[in-house]
Amino acid sequence: MLSRIDTELGDRLKDAFRRFPTGVAVIAAGGPRGPAGLTASSVASVSVDPPALSFSVMGSRSARAILAAPSLTVNLLGPPHLALARDFARSDGPRFTPDQGWDVLPTGEPFLPGAQASLRAVPLHRLPVGDSTVVVAEVVDVLLGPARGRLVHHDREFHPHHGDES
Template identity: 85%
Template sequence: MSSIDTTVGDRLKDAFRRYPTGVAVIAAGGPRGPVGLTASSVASVSVDPPALSFSVMGSRSARAILAAPSFTVNLLGPEHAGLARDFARPGGPRFTPEQGWDLLPTGEPFLPGAQAGLRATPLRLVPVGDSTVVIATVLEVLLGPARGRLVHHDREFHTLHGDEI
C-alpha cells in the first residue's frame, strides 16, 4: 500500500498530460519473436558514456524488453503516428510488413524509416512502484530521415512539420 496521497498521483498524471514529449517504439527480440511498446519517456542521459533512459510498466512486452540483452529505441517521426498507436494498445498489430520493420545483424528489430534508431543494452534497471526505469548504454546510432515531429500530448499523438512549433 502506498503512503502517497492518491490525489498527488492523479495530479501528477494531469501535469504530465500537459507536457508534450517525443515518441519512440522500444523493440527487442523475445523468446516468442519480436516485442515492442510505445514510450514517451525516452531521454538522453549522457554523451560520454552514451546513455539514455526510459520507463516501462509490467506488460508482457515490457517484461520481454527488460529481460533482453539488447533492444532498439526507434525515435518516431510524423509518418509513424499510426504505428505509435498500434504499439501503445494491447493487441495492436506489431512488426507487420506494412510497418516497415527490419532486423539488425545483431538480431534486434529496428525501423529504418524512423528519425533515428538507437541500439542499446541495459546498464541499470531501477524499480519504482509498478514501473521500471531503464538506464541503457547506447551501442549504435542509426540516423534516418528528419521529416518533422511526432509528439505525445494529452493522451494523443500530434504531428508537426517544418516551422509549426
C-alpha cells in the same frame, strides 16, 4: 494501498505530465517468442560520455520481454509513424507487420529504418520504482533516418508536426 491524499497527489501528477509534451519512440527487442515492442514517451538522453539514454516501462508482456532482453532498439518516431505509435501503445495493436516497415539488425534486434533515428542499446541498470521500471541503457549504435518533423505525445494523444511548424 494509497491513502486519499496519495491518490489525489497521483492524479495531480498525471494531470501535470499530460500538460508536458514529449517525443515518441517505439522500444523493441528480439526474444525467444519473437520480437516485442511498445510505445514510450519517457525516453531521455542521459549522457554523451558514455553514450546513454533512459526510459521507463510498466509491467506489460512487451515490457517484461524488453526488460529481459540483452539488447534493444529505441526508434525515435516522426509524423509518418502516427499509426505505428498508436498500434504499439495498445496491448492488442498489430506489431512488426510487413507494412509497418520493420527490419532486423545483424545483431538480432528489430529496428525501423524509416524512423528519425534508431538507437541500439544495451541495458546497464534496471531500477524498479512502484509499478514501473526505469532502464538506463548504453547506446552502442546510432542509425539516422530521415528528419521529417516531430511526433509528440501530449494530453494522452499523439500529435504530428511537419517541418518548422510552431
